[in-house]
Amino acid sequence: MKIGVDTFIWTEVFTDKDIWIIKKAEELGFQAIDFAIAHPETFPTEKVIKELQGRSLQAVTSTTLNAENSLISPDKAIRENGIQSLKQLIGINKAIGSNILGGVNYAGWGCLTGKPRTEEEWSNSVNAMREAAEYAVKVHPALKICVEPVNRFETHFINTAADGVKYCKDVGTKNMAVHLDCFHMIREETSYTEAVKTCGKEFLGYVHVCENNRGIPGTGLVPFKEFFTALKEIGYSGPCVIESFDPGFEELNEQCAIWRKFADTGEELAVKGLANLREIAIEAGA
Template structure:
């Protein structure tokens, strides 16, 4: 098991001015960081990758489809082509960074709703897209990890059962699934049983408290979660995802209207201890 931290707590675009944060995370004991790829060039991420190498930090990527003009399940061919171009850019930047895992709600446009439940035609378009996407990821030595997110952010894939069924139909070795404690807390009738549901496809885990604040300061049962992950022989990344109010646009996008923690140091310090100690005692 490797412990990671998502840089979205501070920024949607990691630059040189954020490098001291990387050093702090390394000193804290983290194995790696999760880098948002929302803008930039492969050259930018190659430079960042060299800094991570210098620090001895591994890395994963978080990404998304921000607009309907690049919707993998959209009815218009131009939407699917836009999604392919956007994903190719994400994967090129990720390869330059040296990341092997690219995760996020990469099944549909984040925050877009049709006003109805997902249709058979949308599912068919999505499966065809992700089979192609799997080939794109494989060519770059990357695994694409789809994240089921809650009904207030997405209507296409909300539960681990939804995601497991979808991934079984995609049936590509480079397209896998993610378990996120925040979304499971909202959508799953039994969040621990949901771990078993996604187990055949599980390649990444997000630890996020019920209020998106410091892990262990809310009501998510992390002890039982770690036991459930061990029960299915999970041994990959456990990455903390928390959100604050330092960036107004990001705070608005993540619906963060109040402070959930006294300092970012608490989030990554207490969060690391929660995972490190909790995993070993599970």
């Protein structure tokens, strides 16, 4: 099992000043690094390419859309903004050698309507995503676009593994997959094993290993041994990435309701989580 770390552990928006994080992640023993890219227009692609050279880290990315580029919007211009954002992210992924684009890439993160999703929203998002996915097939055929089911307080659109699989099937391209996150799963699924099996090897493309309170993985309620066993059973071979946030962040903490520290630093949380998850993975034979 390849355990990675999200750049959110150290920074809210990855820019030139954060290039040092790449070397630090490798020094701490992580095998993958997830570049969280909510603002692709400011991402320092060329410097990241240079810093990744000669390193063993697997690069992946995740993103969130917003009210101005949500694929579920009734406004065609806003949906087009989302398609262009995804195309820009696809280019970044190709450039840095990443074959995974995860996250809330199908709707505006935190943009709740106060109602269940509608057929119109579903059609809008699926059709817009299909355009982006078909573009990816042409320019970066190795890329998997992985949709992340998140909890009901962050979206009304895709909350469960079953939702994610249905979405991928409706988009209909072979480069669509599901991005499971343990934090969201404990709120929306009835079984970690069944959620993994619902995706299966065909549709499970990416995993975030977050604790139920976003604290140190392995110290809370998430049944990681069960989860890792299920991943092994379906033959999942992608990275399992630790994601959490520092209470000093602004935009993220408002969206994620992070009001207290779970470790003195985000780095401490990640390092202790890495040790815990390695031990659990060994117990699970993963």
